Amino acid sequence: MENKFELVKSYLQDMEISIIKEDVQEELVIVEDEDNGIKNLVIDCEAPIVIIEQIIMKVPEQTKELYKRLLQLNRELVHGAFVLDSEEKYIIFRDTLQLENLDRNELEGSIHALTLALSEYGSELLAYTK
Numbered sequence: 472m473e474n475k476f477e478l479v480k481s482y483l484q485d486m487e488i489s490i491i492k493e494d495v496q497e498e499l500v501i502v503e504d505e506d507n508g509i510k511n512l513v514i515d516c517e518a519p520i521v522i523i524e525q526i527i528m529k530v531p532e533q534t535k536e537l538y539k540r541l542l543q544l545n546r547e548l549v550h551g552a553f554v555l556d557s558e559e560k561y562i563i564f565r566d567t568l569q570l571e572n573l574d575r576n577e578l579e580g581s582i583h584a585l586t587l588a589l590s591e592y593g594s595e596l597l598a599y600t601k
Contacts, residue, residue, distance in 0.1 A: 475570050476516045482575040483514070488582070507586040508593065516570060523551065523566045523581055527593075528600060530559055537562075537599045544592055550584035562596070564588060 476498040483490060483502055488509070492501040498516035503509055515522040531537065541553040541562065551566030566581045 482578050508589040518570055521568045521570050525564045527562045531600045550581045
């Protein structure tokens with residue numbers, strides 16, 4: 472059976488996304504594509520899924536309107552969703568894909584959904600921190 476972690480890494484290399492950190496034991500990489508707003512994107516191969524997470528911002532003090540807006544934005548996203556971490560400190564973009572039949576197009580689509588969300592909604596989300 473082909474190593475799925477190595478396959479994911481080869482897809483990232485094909486997409487010219489830089490792997491800046493790697494944990495082979497955990498089958499996890501941290502990647503960057505600064506031209507597309509991706510910095511410290513975590514891609515974690517946790518069979519049977521691949522978890523893709525990018526911290527977007529710290530949770531501001533006033534959250535009611537922001538949380539409402541995040542739910543509205545989740546409806547617009549092609550893949551993934553805006554979520555909170557378990558300590559409610561960060562807003563994260565998160566997507567999960569099936570690892571078993573993962574192909575490059577799926578992984579690329581998920582990452583492009585993140586870059587699209589950042590370009591369309593990044594400024595709006597950051598305005599909540601002011």
